[in-house]
Amino acid sequence: MSDLSINPTLTRKILTGFIRSEITRAGFQRAVIGLSGGVDSALSCYLAAEALGPEQVLAVRMPYKTSSSDSWEHAGLVIEELGIQFLDVPITEMADPLIERFPGMSNLRQGNIMARTRMIVLYDQSEAFNGLVVGTGNKTEILLGYSTLYGDSACAINPIGDLYKTQVRQLAGDIGVPAVIVDKAPSADLWAGQTDEDELGFTYAEVDQLLYLLVDHRYRPEDLVEAGFDPAFVAQIIQRVRRNQFKRVLPLIAKLSNRTIGYDFLYLRDWGT
Amino acid sequence: MKIKIALAQINTRLGDPSANLEKHLAYAQQAIQAGTDLLVFPELSLTGYALQDIASAVAHQPQPEDPIFGPLLQASQDIDLVVGFVDEDPRHRFYIAAAYLSGGEVLHVHHKVYLPTYGLFDEGRFFAWGDSVQAFDTRFGRVGIAICEDFWHASPPYILWIDGADILIFTSASPGRGVTQELKLESARWVEQINRAYANLFTSFVVHANRVGYEDGMNFWGGSTIFDPNGDLVVQGPYHEEALVITEIDLNQLHRTRARLPLLRDERTGLMQRMLERVAVANRGKHS
Numbered sequence: 001m002s003d004l005s006i007n008p009t010l011t012r013k014i015l016t017g018f019i020r021s022e023i024t025r026a027g028f029q030r031a032v033i034g035l036s037g038g039v040d041s042a043l044s045c046y047l048a049a050e051a052l053g054p055e056q057v058l059a060v061r062m063p064y065k066t067s068s069s070d071s072w073e074h075a076g077l078v079i080e081e082l083g084i085q086f087l088d089v090p091i092t093e094m095a096d097p098l099i100e101r102f103p104g105m106s107n108l109r110q111g112n113i114m115a116r117t118r119m120i121v122l123y124d125q126s127e128a129f130n131g132l133v134v135g136t137g138n139k140t141e142i143l144l145g146y147s148t149l150y151g152d153s154a155c156a157i158n159p160i161g162d163l164y165k166t167q168v169r170q171l172a173g174d175i176g177v178p179a180v181i182v183d184k185a186p187s188a189d190l191w192a193g194q195t196d197e198d199e200l201g202f203t204y205a206e207v208d209q210l211l212y213l214l215v216d217h218r219y220r221p222e223d224l225v226e227a228g229f230d231p232a233f234v235a236q237i238i239q240r241v242r243r244n245q246f247k248r249v250l251p252l253i254a255k256l257s258n259r260t261i262g263y264d265f266l267y268l269r270d271w272g273t
Numbered sequence: 274m275k276i277k278i279a280l281a282q283i284n285t286r287l288g289d290p291s292a293n294l295e296k297h298l299a300y301a302q303q304a305i306q307a308g309t310d311l312l313v314f315p316e317l318s319l320t321g322y323a324l325q326d327i328a329s330a331v332a333h334q335p336q337p338e339d340p341i342f343g344p345l346l347q348a349s350q351d352i353d354l355v356v357g358f359v360d361e362d363p364r365h366r367f368y369i370a371a372a373y374l375s376g377g378e379v380l381h382v383h384h385k386v387y388l389p390t391y392g393l394f395d396e397g398r399f400f401a402w403g404d405s406v407q408a409f410d411t412r413f414g415r416v417g418i419a420i421c422e423d424f425w426h427a428s429p430p431y432i433l434w435i436d437g438a439d440i441l442i443f444t445s446a447s448p449g450r451g452v453t454q455e456l457k458l459e460s461a462r463w464v465e466q467i468n469r470a471y472a473n474l475f476t477s478f479v480v481h482a483n484r485v486g487y488e489d490g491m492n493f494w495g496g497s498t499i500f501d502p503n504g505d506l507v508v509q510g511p512y513h514e515e516a517l518v519i520t521e522i523d524l525n526q527l528h529r530t531r532a533r534l535p536l537l538r539d540e541r542t543g544l545m546q547r548m549l550e551r552v553a554v555a556n557r558g559k560h561s
Contacts, residue, residue, distance in 0.1 A: 003454065005453075005454045006452045006453065006454065007452065007453065007454050007455055007456050009456060010452060010455075010456055010457075010458065011452055013512075013513055014449065014452070014492050014513065017487065017492065017513060018487055018490065018492065021486065021487040022487060022489070022490075157490075162490075264326075265326065266325040266326045267325055267326055267327060268287060268323050268325065268488055268489045269489050270287045270487075270488050270489050271287060271288055271327065272286070272287065272288050272289060273286060273287060273289075
């Protein structure tokens with residue numbers, strides 16, 4: 001077993017500094033975060049509140065009619081604990097007209113519509129609250145592509161995108177996220193009883209061990225098998241990571257000119273700041 | 274002889290030399306008021322680090338008529354300065370460079386000879402490779418400069434040592450990485466280990482200025498250090514915080530350490546040279 005534990009003091013220092021630096025140099029002071037009641041968005045809220053001050057953070061709760069009441073209450077705990085600003089924008093009335101237009105729509109399509117509806121709400125609040133949308137996607141889900149493109153993955157900056165789910169849980173526990181949130185089974189909360197781990201077919205603890213060696217330590221597939229992972233599991237995860245690369249890059253631009261954005265027009269976003 | 278050295282572990286504005294110049298001059302004033310003899314800024318301190326396509330637009334020449342170097346040379350009347358910048362040569366090649374300014378003169382310009390172009394680094398894509406490693410004389414004795422990846426290769430510090438440098442000035446913009454259960458980043462631990470090792474092996478002072486701040490998602494960890502000829506830590510700046518770190522070093526320590534441990538006296542440069550030539554002949558076509 002690899003030890004994925006991280007030093008919370010150091011990690012908090014780097015991540016709060018990152019939030020402060022990247023929001024202020026873009027000309028903002030505030031953050032907008034979609035708060036689901038899960039551990040990822042809770043951690044982003046804690047980090048943003050520490051970095052910017054609680055009054056500068058707007059948590060937006062956006063339940064759909066099938067969302068669990070636990071999620072709502074857990075998000076409420078975070079809001080209360082941190083004293084951050086909050087706003088409730090239920091999305092049922094926005095999402096349902098589209099969902100009802102196509103009877104028998106799959107859960108996947110419905111889930112994508114919900115995620116993209118929430119993105120619209122958050123980016124509208126970004127303008128209204130004058131803050132940047134702070135992301136809530138962790139390294140595990142980004143690598144596995146377990147997210148909706150232009151939905152929950154949409155954000156201006158993401159402080160937790162280089163933390164595996166295991167590490168998110170550890171840091172969340174250390175920073176003071178209520179245990180009821182840290183310890184519960186992760187869920188996209190798209191339908192009753194859904195859990196990430198049922199849907200994925202493996203646990204975060206298992207896949208994080210594999211991803212950590214594959215990505216961070218550059219193990220080859222045969223090295224992973226030698227380290228004790230099931231060959232089929234190794235093959236499945238490697239394929240999943242590869243097939244979801246499209247979610248991790250900007251849209252492809254067809255090159256025509258001598259200087260093309262993304263290929264030979266290269267600048268950091270912090271250019272000039 | 275004692276000298277007072279300051280390490281300016283600053284944050285920079287990416288691609289804005291004028292703004293960075295103001296900060297350099299402010300730090301110089303502060304260091305002058307503290308009676309400092311030498312102030313060292315990190316790698317690319319006048320421009321920011323991950324320049325990419327900005328590189329050619331922020332190049333400057335270390336000359337009195339240059340709008341950035343004019344005021345720095347003026348300031349160097351009162352304090353010796355090491356500054357990081359993009360140097361454009363007469364044939365328009367762009368180098369990651371560090372200049373040593375003293376008494377209104379440019380005593381030395383070092384062009385980075387090792388450009389990391391792997392992992393998160395992409396320097397070789399945007400910059401020309403320096404082609405010389407040379408020590409130079411200052412009012413504090415002979416000094417050598419190496420920039421970041423330069424001192425991840427043993428040869429530049431070794432050459433500077435053999436060329437007479439008793440003070441090795443290292444500058445860097447080291448991206449923080451490797452968060453483990455330890456309070457210290459792996460990248461910080463690695464750099465501190467090698468700096469201490471050079472101080473030990475070369476019985477010399479190793480002065481390292483590293484920047485802080487963020488560029489997009491990259492953090493820079495600061496933690497600038499000075500190690501003495503015994504390999505002992507003289508001073509260290511805070512991690513991740515902008516700071517002016519000032520300390521005094523006693524150059525007489527060179528005498529004491531080298532009396533005890535004559536590694537420089539016994540260094541066989543002739544043997545080194547012959548063996549390198551032998552290996553180079555044997556490896557011809559394999560390495561460059």
